[in-house]
Amino acid sequence: ATHKLLLLPGDGIGPEVMAQVEKIVGWFRKRGLGFETETDLVGGSAYDAHGKAISEEAMGRAQAADAVLFGAVGGPKWDGVPYDVRPEAGLLRLRKDLGLFANLRPAICYPALADASSLKREIVEGLDIVIVRELTGGVYFGEPKELVTLENGQQRAVDTQVYTSGEIERIARVAFDLARKRRNKVSSSEKMNVMKTGVLWRQVVSRVGKAEYADVELEHVLADNCAMQLVRNPKQFDVIVTDNLFGDILSDIAAMLTGSLGMLPSASLGMEDPATGRRKALYEPVHGSAPDIAGKGLANPIAMIGSFGMALRYSFGLVEEADRLEKAIANVLASGLRTKDIAAPGTNAVGTKDMGEAIVRELEAQ
Ligand code: NAI
Numbered sequence: 001a002t003h004k005l006l007l008l009p010g011d012g013i014g015p016e017v018m019a020q021v022e023k024i025v026g027w028f029r030k031r032g033l034g035f036e037t038e039t040d041l042v043g044g045s046a047y048d049a050h051g052k053a054i055s056e057e058a059m060g061r062a063q064a065a066d067a068v069l070f071g072a073v074g075g076p077k078w079d080g081v082p083y084d085v086r087p088e089a090g091l092l093r094l095r096k097d098l099g100l101f102a103n104l105r106p107a108i109c110y111p112a113l114a115d116a117s118s119l120k121r122e123i124v125e126g127l128d129i130v131i132v133r134e135l136t137g138g139v140y141f142g143e144p145k146e147l148v149t150l151e152n153g154q155q156r157a158v159d160t161q162v163y164t165s166g167e168i169e170r171i172a173r174v175a176f177d178l179a180r181k182r183r184n185k186v187s188s189s190e191k192m193n194v195m196k197t198g199v200l201w202r203q204v205v206s207r208v209g210k211a212e213y214a215d216v217e218l219e220h221v222l223a224d225n226c227a228m229q230l231v232r233n234p235k236q237f238d239v240i241v242t243d244n245l246f247g248d249i250l251s252d253i254a255a256m257l258t259g260s261l262g263m264l265p266s267a268s269l270g271m272e273d274p275a276t277g278r279r280k281a282l283y284e285p286v287h288g289s290a291p292d293i294a295g296k297g298l299a300n301p302i303a304m305i306g307s308f309g310m311a312l313r314y315s316f317g318l319v320e321e322a323d324r325l326e327k328a329i330a331n332v333l334a335s336g337l338r339t340k341d342i343a344a345p346g347t348n349a350v351g352t353k354d355m356g357e358a359i360v361r362e363l364e365a366q
């Protein structure tokens with residue numbers, strides 16, 4: 001089978017970390033896997049070339065790809081460009097046109113880095129959970145949304161949380177499908193005690209679970225309790241599925257269990273193509289273009305490499321290869337190799353390229 005990848009390195013450290021992923025893709029290709037890659041511009045670099053944050057040609061390539069790997073966009077150079085062509089507009093356009101409604105944020109704690117967590121080693125060591133956040137609905141987009149001045153001189157602000165059963169069903173399926181490729185457990189999080197959208201959320205997730213995923217364990221956790229459980233005993237979870245607002249907060253809490261921004265991958269998934277069963281997908285590190293370290297070869301490539309690992313697992317079903325890549329990362333960290341962001345103060349650190357090449361060597365050695 002051929003797997004079509006579109007690489008969009010972007011700006012700042014984006015191209016530096018993407019170059020390491022290309023080495024990993026090259027290694028898997030040498031081992032007989034059919035990866036075809038194309039590269040295009042996005043963000044400020046696309047603006048410089050075309051006056052737009054992403055060209056129509058690049059959008060066409062993104063639509064045709066099996067997965068898009070995205071580096072990062074933005075930087076001070078483009079702070080003054082018009083709003084609708086600013087670097088972030090490239091990412092927003094991709095999200096919208098690919099219909100990416102499900103955001104997956106794993107929180108993985110490599111044993112070698114457990115002491116860098118905000119929590120005690122025994123609470124986070126070996127942690128491996130994924131938060132599935134609904135990304136296109138909920139209170140960030142619901143109408144009415146307004147801030148008005150009343151006749152009595154006071155101001156009044158309104159945001160509206162809206163979900164349809166269809167929106168909840170499709171995000172629930174993403175979570176259940178994911179759980180089947182992992183430890184087979186879904187925790188659904190809402191506040192049905194005070195919100196109608198929470199009542200509907202719980203009903204729909206239960207119904208989808210019973211009808212289509214009887215083999216997957218399902219539990220319901222109120223969102224405030226979920227936040228507490230994430231810092232008390234996060235290893236009880238496998239996949240957490242939740243709405244846009246709670247997902248924003250819960251995924252940031254989970255991120256802090258694991259240390260540096262340079263370690264956090266993510267995926268955004270869209271609708272399933274009925275013909276191929278494949279979902280549109282974009283994989284990207286959580287971090288931005290890091291202008292403060294860009295061009296210095298200091299960036300940690302693990303978030304970007306881990307994002308490719310998620311593509312292996314979730315877009316291409318290459319579970320053994322994804323496991324092998326994660327093991328290679330874990331072994332390199334266990335050997336003591338560190339980029340600056342994850343090195344203890346005063347200890348030695350290596351650069352982006354050394355970290356990328358060490359991971360390739362470890363893939364080879366396994
Ligand atoms: P940032 O994530 O780029 O950087 C925050 C801090 O973390 C910096 O000190 C940076 O050096 C460090 N850092 C980030 N990634 C790292 C890595 N891989 N290795 C080592 N250290 C790393 O966020 P910031 O500074 O708020 O934004 C910088 C630019 O990136 C802005 O133009 C912003 O709009 C853009 N941005 C783009 C995103 C995207 O493309 N999805 C997401 C977030 C920000």
Ligand code: MG
Binds near residue numbers: 249252
């Ligand atoms: Mg956030």
